[in-house]
Structures are given as structure tokens and as C-alpha cells.
Amino acid sequence: MKQVYDKVFNRYWSPYLAMALAGILSAVYFGITGTVWAVTGEFTRLGGHLLEWCGVDISDWAYFQLIHMNGTTFTRTDGWIVWGMFIGALIMILLSNSFKIRVPRQKRRLLQGLAGGFVAGFGARLALGCNLAAFFTGVPQFSLHSWIFIAATAIGTYLGTKLVNTSWWKGKPTL
Template sequence: MSRKVQEPRGWSPYLAGALAGVLIVFSVWFTGKYVGASTTFVRAAGYIERAAVPERVGMMEYFLKEAPKIDWQFLFVIGIFFGSLIASTTSKSFRWQAVPTMWEQRFGPSRTKRAIAAFVGGAIAIFGARLADG
């Protein structure tokens, strides 16, 4: 797809953000659930590790605290993928992109470079998020 095709602008971030706030209020009201995402990566990592070394995962303190299971938050995180897919494909704003525009301007078009940085950045970010408990 050509970059010259003007992408639709989307909604005001104030409006979309406020609606997300209303959604949180309803979620807390009806189900008592507060939103979050980072615990899901712990549970998913526990699942994968358990398939390889079940005895070890069964003894690890953090996996006892945050057991590998599919819970509300796990489905919430998966839902985010589908919600974005629906919103973007129905508004002509979906675009396959391996290297973000701003990244490319600074670090060049190498996919490998971007992949390595994203992987390392992701590992660091989740470690910090879990340490801060947020």
C-alpha cells in the first residue's frame, strides 16, 4: 500500500480515553475487575516452562504466587488484539509494518536490528513492571 493514501485520523484521544474510563467503571461495578496486563506474561511464561520442566515450575515461588492459568486478565489481553484488529481493518488504518517510522528515521530500515532491540526492550520492560508490581 502506498504511503500517499491518507489514513483516517481516528477519534480524539480525550474521547477514546474517557470512554475507556467509563469501561473501567462498568468493569469494576459488574465484575469487580480492574484492568492490567503484565501478570499475564508471567502466567504465559509459566505455561511454556511448565510444558518443558513441570516439576521445577511447581516449586518456583513466583509461579506459586502467580499460577500459570487462563484468567480474566489473560482473556482481556487477548481481547485487546482483536479489538484493535476490528477497529483498524474496518477503518483502513491497518498497516503491515516491521520497522516503525520513527525508529527507521533514527536507526535505519534493518528489521534484524529492530527485532533485537524490541526483544531486549520487552524483556527489560516486563522485568521492571513486575518488580514495581504494576
């Protein structure tokens, strides 16, 4: 039993196995719910609910009118996906005994992470979706947008890798 536990929780999985499992789970999800994955939309709805909870009137905001704020994160299928991802990731990191709160030694990493988060969030809102939906929804449906997204992601990943490997980006090493 210890060997199985170590293999599942403490070792890297084959990317082919992980992709196959994700594809199977995606097909099962489509079959059960009849809808597509919509994670970033649900995160935005959750943010909208938090704003409402703080007293902000979002009823006339165009984006929230477009995505509809019906129900709560616990009554929408997409909400269950978000909570399932969070809880599943938490369970896996706790079972693998690798949970650590880390603060980067170089404080510029905090700013880089914050800027990256804003760019990713802005891009997801601008595109009305995210990479998860583009891959797991568009590819099985042979949607042209998904294949364009794959090419653009490959180019962006290549350029991003070149950028983060520059001495300017890395900064002075802390020993």
C-alpha cells in the same frame, strides 16, 4: 454510513474522548468484576502455562507461587481481558485497513525493540504490575503509588524522548 465508518476507523480520535471512554469502561469493569485490571500478570501466567506445556516444572518458581496459576487463560477474568484486547486490536486494525507487516530498514531497530521489550517486561515483573494497572487502578483509588508513577513516567518519557532523538540512537539514515 460511510462517513461514520471513516470517522470511527480511519481517523484519529480525540484523546479526551478516548480517555473518557477508557475511564467509563474501567468503571464498568470494576463494577462488574469487583477486581482490578491485571494484564501483565495474565501474560506471565500465559507464559507459565506455555512453559508447563513444553514440559518445564514451574511449581517451585517463587513468582508463580505468588500469583497463583489456578485455571487457564480462558477461565480467569484477566485472561478474558488479554484476549479481548488482542481480538479488539486485531478487529480495529483490520477494519481500518492499515494492517502491514513491516521490517525496519535499519536492523538496529530490531535490537532496540528487543531490548526495550526486555526492559519493559522486567520492570513490570519487578513492580508486580504495569502502567495500565497503575493508571486505571491506582488513580481512581487515589493511591499514592499511582501519583508517584505518573511523575516518574513523565520524567522517563522526557528522558527517553531526548535519548531517541540523538544521532547515536537514530543511526545513519537509509534513503
